[in-house]
Amino acid sequence: MKILLVEDDAEDAEFLRLSLAQHNHSVSLTRASSLGEAVTALESERFDVVLLDLNLPDGRGAECVERIRAAEDLMPIVVLSGHGDEDFAVEILNRGVQDYLVKWEGDGRIILRAIRYAIERKRAEVKLTYLARLDWLTTLPNRHHLRDALANATKRALRGRRTMALLLLDLDGFKAANETHGHAAGDALLRAVAERLKTCVREGDLVARLGGDEFAVLLEELEGAREIDAVLRKIIAAFREPFAAGARQLSVTASVGITVCPADGTDAAALLNHAETALAQAKQQGQGAFKFFAPRMHEQILAYARLEADLKAAVKQGHFELKYQPQLRLADHRIEAVEALAFWKHPERGLVSPTEFMSVAEESGCIVALGLWTIEEACRQIARWESAGVPVPRVALDVSAAQLRHPGFLDALRSVLQSHSVDAELIELELTERTLADDTDSMRERVYALRDLGVRLAIDDFGAGLLRLGDLQQLPLDVLKIGASFVADLDKSKDAQAVCGAILSIAHGFSLDTVADGVRSEQQEAFLTRHNCLYGQGPCFHAPSDAERIAALMAESGGQATRRRRIAKKRIGAKAG
Secondary structure, rough: OOEEEEEEEEOHHHHHHHHHHOOOOEEEEEEEEOOOHHHHHHHHHHEEEEEOOEEEEEEOOHHHHHHHHHHOOOOOOOEOOOOOHHHHHHHHOOOOEEEEEEOOOOOHHHHHHHHHHHHHHHHHHHHHHHHHOOOOOOOOOOOOHHHHHHHHHHHHHHOOEEEEEEEEEEEEOOHHHHHOOOHHHHHHHHHHHHHHHHOOOOOEEEEEEEEEEEEEEEEEOOOHHHHHHHHHHHHHOOOOOEEEOOOOEEEEEEEEEEEEEEOOOOOOHHHHOOOHHHHHHHHHHHHOOOEEEEOOHHOOOOOHHHHHHHHHHHHHHEEEEEEEEEEEEEOOOEEEEEEEEEEEEEEEEEEEEEHHHHHHHHHHHOOHHHHHHHHHHHEEEEEEHHHOOOOOOOEEEEEEHHHHHOOOOHOOOOOOHHOOOOHHEEEEEEHHHHHHHOOOOHHHHHHHHHHHHHHEEEEEOOOOOOOOOOHHHHHHEEEEEEEHHHOOOOOOOHHHHHHHHHHHHHHHHHOEEEEEEEOOHHHHHHHHOOOOOEEEEEOOOOOOOHHHHHHHHHHHOOOOOOOOOOOOOOHHHHHHH
16 A cells, blocks of 8 residues: 655654554555655555644645645545544545545554545545546446536527537337347447447547437537538438347437527526427437427426426315325335325326425425425324324425525425424425535525424435535434435446445445335345445335325334334423423
């Protein structure tokens, strides 16, 4: 193990060298007495880790971390400080270092352990950040990457007064090919399409897979429509020949929706919506069609407006029904928690899944009222279960950033818990990584206020790369939930396994409970169990069910309430008083 020690005090350096040598004779220690020497060493040699003092002749505090990061961004850093100020330690950890040790408080064994953990954490962090922006199946950039690239491309187009185009492609006939020839052939087909699409674009253009059978092409530095037409013709021609999918030759076509910047707008999110609108229009024309976005494509906008109006009316009239999806302990399949999901009782469509309308609820602002109804109904059901003597599971509920920002949310939550005499520890609020990544004082204060209420807090859909490891250490979290998109390919993708393994490793390192969402197969369950994921949720176990069915399942599984109703302590009413 090669260690770069950045320490200007010769006695401290010698003490550290002797301490390490006592417990590991294979350690190679190189000392730099200043930041300048450290940067020179990093440029000329490879090291496994940097041990960094923060009081140097040419740098102090966080500046030292920034200088090392600028020289070698992927290097694990363990800070050695002369004082144990906790606030200062948190600040430094948020700068991206992997650990913080106080000099003289640990022997060589402790320092070596910290070094090993720092190296493992940095590897997991780098791998997670990298893989989170790639599609596991095709190794193309994914939707997250495309969104960032699109935002930057629109800015460059405006500055350079050039044209930029976004093409969205959806494969016609892919579902039938996948069902007929199997998922392995379907995956091979997607990989073949990805490779062929890359041959249709110019150097510097971007090809991405957005998920399923949907791809995107981002074209920059265009002189005009002629270059868009040239690429479009290449793409259409590329789908005329069959694709090698394992031992088979499979044929599919592609519908294409195109939007152009600045002609159709300059906002990245709007351009993506325009391309999706154009793609929907192209698919209505039949297989292999393409459509450029045009303002007359307002039918979809009108349909959206109707959906939004219907949804707002449904929220006002309470036309929803809660269903609960069990979260099973993977070791013994005991039900200890459920996730509460609001289904829309639509007068024409019947029960509508939240996945079909929740984004509209968030965009329209009615998520706040709907979210409060969901919390109140869940608490009302907990009270019913307790009254009936039914073992009460912990109930997980999604909370959006809009809900958390609402000025009356915390008081409303406190009031609901108190009015139904529900122990706060029976409630688990799931916050997305994007919500928790909002490090403004007001948002962080609200997160801590939730913890003060006594509810459990979970980070949902972790893995977008928006949170630093220091954030996980600082935030008052209990649970890390792995999103269904990360679980989906566990049984067929080593990259997916690597990502989930890294996420679980990070969660265990911070002593967080773990829940995997969207588990669909025994193979996925087996992987998660081997890697010590605590809970699983998904079609492999149970679909969302009504309260009566959950009570029966709790009895069947031998489930016990993880937190029984308490009278003498942790009452919300007592806290309020």
